[in-house]
Amino acid sequence: MDWALVYQELSAVALFPWFFLGITIYLAGHVARGFRTKRLVSRDAHLSLLTASSIVIAGYAANNIIPARVGELIRAGMLSERTGIPASQSLTVVCIERILDGITILLLCAVAVVMTGSHVQPFIGIVPLIFCAALLLLLFVTYAPQRLIAFISKTANIVAPRSHDAILRHAAAVVNGTAYISQPKQFCAMGSASILIWLCDAGLFICIMQIFNITLDFWQVLLIMTIANLGVFIVMSPGYASPGYIGTFHVLVMQNIVALGYSQSIALACAITLHCAIYIPIMLWGGAVVLWYGISLGLKLSLARKARPLETSLAHIPETKIIGKQSVSALDEHATRFMYRLTEAALPLNQYELSNPATVVSCCADFIQGEIRNLSKKIQMLFYIGMLGFGTLVCFRYLKLFPELPLPVRIRIFNWWAYGKIPLTRQLFKLIRSTALLSFFEHPDVMRCLEEKNDKRK
Amino acid sequence: MTAHVLAEAGYSVLILEEGRRWALSDYGNNCPEGMKKMYRRRGMTPIMGSVPIGYAEGCCYGGGTEINSGFWHRTPPEILLRWKAQYDLADSYPKDLEPHFIWLEKNLHVSLHGREWPASTRMFARGIEAMDWSYQEVPRVVEGCESLNFCPNGCPSGAKRSMSLSLLPQAEKNGARVLTNCRVKMLIKRNKRITGVLANLLREDGTQELIRIDAEHVFVCCGATETPSLLRRSGIRFHIGDSFRVHPMLKVAAQYNEDINAHKSVMPLLQVKEFWPEISLGGAFFANGHLAMLLSENWPDNNLLMHQYTKMALFYVAVRGTGKGTIRSSLTGEDTTSIRYDLSAEDLRHLSKGLARLSALLLAGGAKTVYPAVYAIEPIADEISAIRWLDQLLPKAGISLTTIHAFSSCPIGERIDRCAADSFGKVYHFDNVYINDGSMIPDSPGVNPQGTIMAFARRNALNFVETNK
Numbered sequence: 001m002d003w004a005l006v007y008q009e010l011s012a013v014a015l016f017p018w019f020f021l022g023i024t025i026y027l028a029g030h031v032a033r034g035f036r037t038k039r040l041v042s043r044d045a046h047l048s049l050l051t052a053s054s055i056v057i058a059g060y061a062a063n064n065i066i067p068a069r070v071g072e073l074i075r076a077g078m079l080s081e082r083t084g085i086p087a088s089q090s091l092t093v094v095c096i097e098r099i100l101d102g103i104t105i106l107l108l109c110a111v112a113v114v115m116t117g118s119h120v121q122p123f124i125g126i127v128p129l130i131f132c133a134a135l136l137l138l139l140f141v142t143y144a145p146q147r148l149i150a151f152i153s154k155t156a157n158i159v160a161p162r163s164h165d166a167i168l169r170h171a172a173a174v175v176n177g178t179a180y181i182s183q184p185k186q187f188c189a190m191g192s193a194s195i196l197i198w199l200c201d202a203g204l205f206i207c208i209m210q211i212f213n214i215t216l217d218f219w220q221v222l223l224i225m226t227i228a229n230l231g232v233f234i235v236m237s238p239g240y241a242s243p244g245y246i247g248t249f250h251v252l253v254m255q256n257i258v259a260l261g262y263s264q265s266i267a268l269a270c271a272i273t274l275h276c277a278i279y280i281p282i283m284l285w286g287g288a289v290v291l292w293y294g295i296s297l298g299l300k301l302s303l304a305r306k307a308r309p310l311e312t313s314l315a316h317i318p319e320t321k322i323i324g325k326q327s328v329s330a331l332d333e334h335a336t337r338f339m340y341r342l343t344e345a346a347l348p349l350n351q352y353e354l355s356n357p358a359t360v361v362s363c364c365a366d367f368i369q370g371e372i373r374n375l376s377k378k379i380q381m382l383f384y385i386g387m388l389g390f391g392t393l394v395c396f397r398y399l400k401l402f403p404e405l406p407l408p409v410r411i412r413i414f415n416w417w418a419y420g421k422i423p424l425t426r427q428l429f430k431l432i433r434s435t436a437l438l439s440f441f442e443h444p445d446v447m448r449c450l451e452e453k454n455d456k457r458k
Numbered sequence: 459m460t461a462h463v464l465a466e467a468g469y470s471v472l473i474l475e476e477g478r479r480w481a482l483s484d485y486g487n488n489c490p491e492g493m494k495k496m497y498r499r500r501g502m503t504p505i506m507g508s509v510p511i512g513y514a515e516g517c518c519y520g521g522g523t524e525i526n527s528g529f530w531h532r533t534p535p536e537i538l539l540r541w542k543a544q545y546d547l548a549d550s551y552p553k554d555l556e557p558h559f560i561w562l563e564k565n566l567h568v569s570l571h572g573r574e575w576p577a578s579t580r581m582f583a584r585g586i587e588a589m590d591w592s593y594q595e596v597p598r599v600v601e602g603c604e605s606l607n608f609c610p611n612g613c614p615s616g617a618k619r620s621m622s623l624s625l626l627p628q629a630e631k632n633g634a635r636v637l638t639n640c641r642v643k644m645l646i647k648r649n650k651r652i653t654g655v656l657a658n659l660l661r662e663d664g665t666q667e668l669i670r671i672d673a674e675h676v677f678v679c680c681g682a683t684e685t686p687s688l689l690r691r692s693g694i695r696f697h698i699g700d701s702f703r704v705h706p707m708l709k710v711a712a713q714y715n716e717d718i719n720a721h722k723s724v725m726p727l728l729q730v731k732e733f734w735p736e737i738s739l740g741g742a743f744f745a746n747g748h749l750a751m752l753l754s755e756n757w758p759d760n761n762l763l764m765h766q767y768t769k770m771a772l773f774y775v776a777v778r779g780t781g782k783g784t785i786r787s788s789l790t791g792e793d794t795t796s797i798r799y800d801l802s803a804e805d806l807r808h809l810s811k812g813l814a815r816l817s818a819l820l821l822a823g824g825a826k827t828v829y830p831a832v833y834a835i836e837p838i839a840d841e842i843s844a845i846r847w848l849d850q851l852l853p854k855a856g857i858s859l860t861t862i863h864a865f866s867s868c869p870i871g872e873r874i875d876r877c878a879a880d881s882f883g884k885v886y887h888f889d890n891v892y893i894n895d896g897s898m899i900p901d902s903p904g905v906n907p908q909g910t911i912m913a914f915a916r917r918n919a920l921n922f923v924e925t926n927k
Binding site: 143144145146147149150153154157161164165168169172316317319320321322323324325326328348351367370371372374375376377378379415418419421423426427430433434437438439440441442444446447450453454457 | 472488489490493494499500501502503504506510635637643644646647648653654656658660664665666667668669670671672673691692693745746747748749750751754756757758761762764765767768788789790794795796833834855856858
């Protein structure tokens with residue numbers, strides 16, 4: 001390595017505009033991380049985006065100066081202190097974030113490998129195994145929480161009966177930590193946020209490479225970024241563990257740039273600049289956060305203790321022991337647009353002179369949506385699969401989404417599916433037609449109309 | 459019932475109720491509102507199987523008695539003898555249960571309507587008399603019915619002596635404490651004993667807590683579907699949830715020439731005894747929404763009938779289910795229960811015959827046309843069309859069934875090879891856990907089961923008090 005050349009490359013660096021643009025994009029990624037943290041704890045605490053981002057950055061800053069990812073523990077501790085959620089829950093939230101990050105990087109890496117036709121360093125091989133195992137565990141805790149609680153309760157009862165409640169309290173906190181992603185839609189949203197976060201990191205790499213006139217296509221940059229991040233993840237190997245990933249990060253970035261035909265000096269200069277772009281803003285922001293946090297910690301802790309008195313039993317039922325808080329999944333009572341349009345097609349609106357038919361339809365649609373959301377998860381899943389099939393077939397047939405179709409067409413389609421000759425479609429639509437008609441004919445406006453018609457007939 | 463007996467005997471009783479406690483002023487809503495407030499999963503607990511069956515059960519302080527019709531039957535002696543023969547059910551002869559029925563009938567004010575029958579009942583009676591079949595006006599757990607027609611949504615007048623107005627307040631007076639909004643997740647097991655339960659307690663402020671409650675004895679009375687589900691979730695599976703039974707019910711709408719106004723009166727109060735216990739014919743609750751649901755099987759042809767709702771009434775044919783059913787807790791351990799019941803060939807035959815007889819009866823009583831809840835079958839407008847179902851089977855793919863009577867998922871009896879608990883509800887292989895609700899009934903009773911369940915529950919609770927002195 002010719003260090004003089006490296007120095008020459010570094011001294012010739014023009015920081016404006018790419019360096020600052022890169023930092024801006026990178027920090028935007030951290031704000032996205034903050035948003036993800038905010039959402040993950042949203043069931044139990046209100047956290048501003050600034051505070052959430054600051055907590056994330058403080059964790060990153062700690063990782064920069066302490067090895068073995070101790071920063072993750074500091075981040076969990078701060079999250080717990082700022083939100084009031086138990087430490088086990090905040091640690092779970094941090095674990096979820098890291099698992100999502102790991103899986104996202106692996107996916108992006110796999111895509112980049114396919115697109116560039118490159119091969120990956122063999123040490124990466126263990127990382128997918130670790131993350132896949134972690135993801136399976138996360139899915140189990142998220143989608144079978146009662147099984148986990150039951151298993152831990154049974155085990156604790158045998159192994160450590162005296163600590164049963166304490167152990168279960170932690171298990172309940174872990175379950176609470178995963179509560180937000182228990183809805184598949186929210187799980188997917190968090191996955192999408194993770195992709196956005198890592199694309200921001202790739203944005204930083206692109207900007208810094210522009211400084212050194214390294215012209216790689218997007219997939220090559222993505223590959224370098226993902227390999228560098230997967231590499232620094234491996235803290236178990238002493239050869240790679242270092243505070244701030246100094247050395248590890250540089251070697252990984254440099255090797256990959258050199259492999260694409262650039263000189264070692266340019267590659268190392270680029271790696272050093274990249275590291276500075278990652279290190280400096282994080283240390284500045286993170287340092288400020290830690291300082292501010294340190295000053296307010298003592299006071300906040302004493303206030304928090306006062307604000308949360310420890311209740312161990314219900315006053316009138318002494319045999320009851322409160323183990324811990326549990327997340328409540330509030331049901332969304334409002335119908336989706338698809339359900340509204342479907343309901344509109346199911347109701348005999350033209351037979352009744354309603355003063356405000358839209359309100360009636362809306363009321364019925366909300367009722368149906370609520371009923372569907374109360375079905376057991378298994379039946380709900382079958383129903384949604386059926387509806388997906390229905391929507392897809394309609395889309396193929398009419399080249400439009402069902403809600404976009406005019407009402408007469410929707411009525412025709414609905415009647416064919418709900419009252420046609422195919423038992424399976426009738427069965428699928430039975431739930432909708434039955435609940436739609438039940439709520440429609442029990443609606444006060446419709447009952448009034450019926451009564452008026454009946455009076456006229458007499 | 460259990461809490462009442464135990465509290466009276468001086469036990470420290472804690473009742474854990476999953477649903478909410480509603481005041482009388484919260485009752486008497488329309489059907490959608492009633493379902494939201496008082497039904498488990500808002501009434502969305504279908505029974506899966508070869509023919510899916512719509513099933514609903516109460517989930518509030520007072521349970522199913524808040525939303526049922528309050529019809530009261532003593533268990534038919536023949537059924538009791540069958541249970542003795544098949545399950546070796548001890549102390550279950552009619553004479554053994556009689557004191558319990560007498561006590562319950564007195565304390566719950568079980569009585570006949572005592573007023574002029576509403577039009578739908580009169581029409582039904584006319585049909586029965588024309589057919590010359592035996593029937594009875596069914597006594598109900600009601601005192602001074604005002605015919606408000608809110609039975610399935612909570613009786614706002616308080617005439618129905620549901621548990622929230624009768625035995626539960628008495629139990630509370632005797633010291634029983636109640637935790638509502640408290641769903642038990644699992645029983646905590648240690649060797650052959652249950653040391654307590656883990657439950658979720660939903661607070662008024664919307665927060666929820668995981669709590670542990672220690673107990674000397676645990677009575678599981680969560681109903682025919684949730685009792686086995688809870689026991690299975692807790693790792694108690696011996697003959698639990700393997701023999702679920704229901705009374706499959708097919709509803710029909712009858713159209714008359716004159717106004718019946720079924721929406722303004724209590725449901726028909728008579729039941730045909732002629733074909734008991736295999737087939738039962740009677741009147742069903744009427745609401746415009748329920749009528750629309752029934753007619754929706756053939757909606758394009760029938761929708762205009764809604765304009766004549768004042769001339770319509772609803773009736774049912776129910777059969778003593780002989781099919782096999784199972785109850786399973788969900789694989790993920792979540793708070794949902796998989797309910798399955800496969801309609802037997804005998805059930806279908808009885809339903810077809812029942813439809814023939816019910817239709818003939820209604821036509822003889824003055825009905826113009828009968829509309830069964832079966833897809834693509836012609837409305838029944840004459841006796842010949844009705845009678846053909848004596849020999850033909852209803853199409854399985856088109857039949858729409860419902861039920862509110864479920865039981866037998868944890869049968870009791872001395873036959874350990876087929877029962878989950880002994881004759882008095884003590885779960886086999888455990889020292890201190892008991893079943894005391896509809897799930898313990900060994901088999902379909904063929905009549906409305908409230909009387910049977912309560913009589914057995916009282917018998918078992920008193921036996922517990924006696925043996926644990």
